[in-house]
Amino acid sequence: MSIATRVGAPRVVTTRGIPYPAGDPSLGPQEERAWRRRLVTRALEVVATPVSRPTVFEVDEVENGAGRGWGPRLGEEGGVGAPPGRGQH
Amino acid sequence: MTGPAVRIVHYVNQFFAGIGGEESAGTGPVRRDGPVGPGTRLAQLLGEGHEIVATVYCGDDYATTTPGAVEEITALIAEVEPDVVVAGPAFTSGRYGLACARVVAAAHEAGMATIACMHADNPGLDEAGGAPVVASGETARTMRTTLDALSPAVAKVAAGEVVTRADGRVGKAPRVNSLDERTSAERAVDLVLARLGGDNRATEVPLPRFDQVTPAAPVEDPSKALVAILTEGALVPDANPDGLESARATKWLRYPLDERDTMAAGEYRSVHGGFSTVWANEDPNRILPLDVVRELEGEGAIGRLHGEYLVTAGNGTSVGNARRFGVEWVGELRRLGVQAALLTAT
DSSP: OOHHHHTTOSEEEOOSOTTOTTOOTTSOHHHHHHHHHHHHHHHHHHHTSOOSSOEEEOOOSSTTOTTOOSSOOTTOBTTTTOOOOTTOO | OOOSOEEEEEEEETTTTTSOSGGGTTOOOEEEESOOTHHHHHHHHHOTTEEEEEEEEEOHHHHHHSTTHHHHHHHHHHHTOOSEEEEOOOTTOHHHHHHHHHHHHHHHHTTOEEEEEEOTTOGGGGGOTTSOEEEOOSSGGGHHHHHHHHHHHHHHHHTTOOOOGGGTEESOOOOOOOOOSSOHHHHHHHHHHHHHTTOOOOOSSOOOOOOOOOOOOOOSOGGGOEEEEEESBOEEETTOTTOOOSSSOOOOEEEEOTTOSSOOBTTEEEOOSSSOOHHHHHOGGGTSOHHHHHHHHHTTSSSEEOSEEEEOBOSSOOHHHHHHHHHHHHHHHHHTTOOEEEEEOO
C-alpha cells in the first residue's frame, strides 16, 4: 500500500519521484513539460471522479498511451494492486 | 469517614445545555446551579462524595470566535471555587471541542484540577494544554458509554491521581521522569515476546493515528471551477522572507501567483530539508506546476486559477500541526470559493 493511501489521501495521482512531483529531470525540456501537462490534466480528471476511499490513479507514460481506461484500474481502489511508479522512493 | 463532597463545575455548549442548536451558537456564557443535560447522568455515575455544584454553558461560536470568551467562561467557573472542572463530552464536534479544550487549558493554567472529554480526532484535542483529555465516542449516540468511561477518570482527577492511557486518555500527555523497576532491555524483550505471542499492539511509544477522511464529492466541471495549487514541497520566494522551516514546520504560508505564468528559477527555491532540492531549484515548476496550469487555464480546461498558492514543508511535521494546516487550508479555500485543489507532495 502506498504512503498516500495509507495516510488517507482520497485522490492520488502517481508521479515519478519525491524531489520532482510535477516533473522528470531525465527528460528533455519539451518532453518534461508534456509530462507535467499530462499529470495536471490527469489530476483534473481525477478531481471530477467519484471515489469512496483512498484511490491511486496512474498517468499515461506517453501521450495518448494505449491500454489506459479513464478512472482507476480494477482492484486499484484503496491502493491494492497499484504498480509502483518509476523512480518512486 | 466521609469528607465534604468534591465540588465539580461542568462546562457544556448551548446544545447540551438545552438552549438550542446552531441558531443559539452565539449565546454568551451563563452559569446555572447544579447539573444540566449530560451532567445529570455524570453526577449519578459519580455518586456520593462528588457534587456537580454548577454548570457553565456557552454557544460554540461565541466560545471559539469572541475575543476574551475563554476568560469570561473561566471567571464564571472560578467564582464557584470548584475542586474539579469537567468539560464535554464534545464527541467530534470541532467548535465544541475547541471550546472545551481552551476552557480546561485556561482552568489548568489557573491552578484548577481539570479534565475534558472528546473524540481523538477532534481538532480541539491539541489545545488542551496540560489538562488531561479522555476519549469520547464519535457522536452523542455514544453518550452512555462515553460517560461510563469519563466518570472514573473524573474521580481520579478529583483524587489527585494521574489520568493515563488506561483511563482512555488521548492526546498529549506531559512527560514525567520516573524510574521503572525493569530495565529497558527487559521491557524490550517482553515486547518482543508479546509480539511473538500475537499481540501486535503492545508498545511503549504509540504511533500517531491517521484520520479517515471522507472524500469530497467530485467537481462537476473543472472547466468552470476555481482551482488552487498547493504544495508541501517548501517552495518559497528565493529569500524565504517568512522563514519557512525546512523540517517540523509550525506554519504554512501563501504567496501570490497573479501575473505569473511560471515559477522561474532563481525567483523561487525549495527549503525542504527532506530531499535534494537541486531539481526543484533548477525548475520550480517541478514542485508547483504553474506553467502548465496557466496554459490549461488559457485553453479553458479550468475556469480560473486561484491567485495565491499555499505552501508548507512536509518533513517530520507533527500529525497535530498537519491536521491544523489541513483544517486551515480547507477553511481558507472554501471561504474564497475554490472548488478543487491540486497538492503536490514530495
